[in-house]
Amino acid sequence: MIGRLRGFAAFWYDFVIGDDWRVAVGVIVAFAATFALSRTAVPAWWLVPAAVTLLLPMSLWRATRGK
């Protein structure tokens, strides 16, 4: 039973999070920062695109380093 639950959890982790959990954490942090900034007078729309511009190259760098 525990093995099946683990398998179920592993499937959903692989399905949503995938190979690099840091990308998911980075997205959550970017959304939180966007929410905080949107409460101020400063425009907040640029934060998530900026996060993507950082997260994607960093994830690719981790995937290819050492090759």
Added chain:
Amino acid sequence: MNGGALFVAVFLACVVEAVEALTIVLAAGTARDWRSAYIGVGSALLVLAGVLAVLGPAVSRIPLSGLRLFVGGLLLVFGLQWLRKAILRASGHKALHDEDLIYRTQLATAEAAPVDRRGVVADWYAFTLSFKGVLLEGLEVVFIVLTFGTNQHAVPLASVAALAAVLLVAVAGLAARAPLARVPENTMKFAVGVMLTAFGTFWGAEGAGARWPGADAALLALVPAVLLLALAMVAVLRRSAAPEPDIVTPVVQPGEVTP
């Protein structure tokens, strides 16, 4: 986003998933037993319909800002996964997805497995292979239909796009009785990764409280911007890619999620 863009995004993503499911079903049917493989397909479609019936109304009850944050986040994480793999493939750091090779590998494995009859299913291996393949690839289809559809209040249009993609691939594949190796799957995955990432960025930021300059028109800048970033990454990574064959033997199991 207009209906046309939604249709294209969902259609392309679903063609990719359907081609992968088709390869598994063809291997199960050809190497083992077509009837058991079809029962597996039917059972998986029933489960998927149940998932859609439960999740669809539940997701549509979430308030729009919360929905955009939740769906945007999922879509962005999902899209970055697709894009990451597509860039690694395009730059030579990861083996290209080759349906012919996957089909031959599945076929050899299926032929070696023993026959096991259970109830009305004459060949349990063919049944489970088809069932798992269709269910896992189908879950991605359901996910894409729900996320795109609910966000734009266009679940019927997203469903039609998905259905059209699945029917097109099923008819073409079953008529040919061969994997659809000519479908430019790697290019399509690249395009879908760009679209999922751009839409996830747009909806997620909006759900978190940001206001886009130009409202929906911001997507017209976001999609090409993500595409340019991805192409730049491919160009940079190509320089560091070791010279190796474009295609190597993939180890793809029916239980593996393969964006």
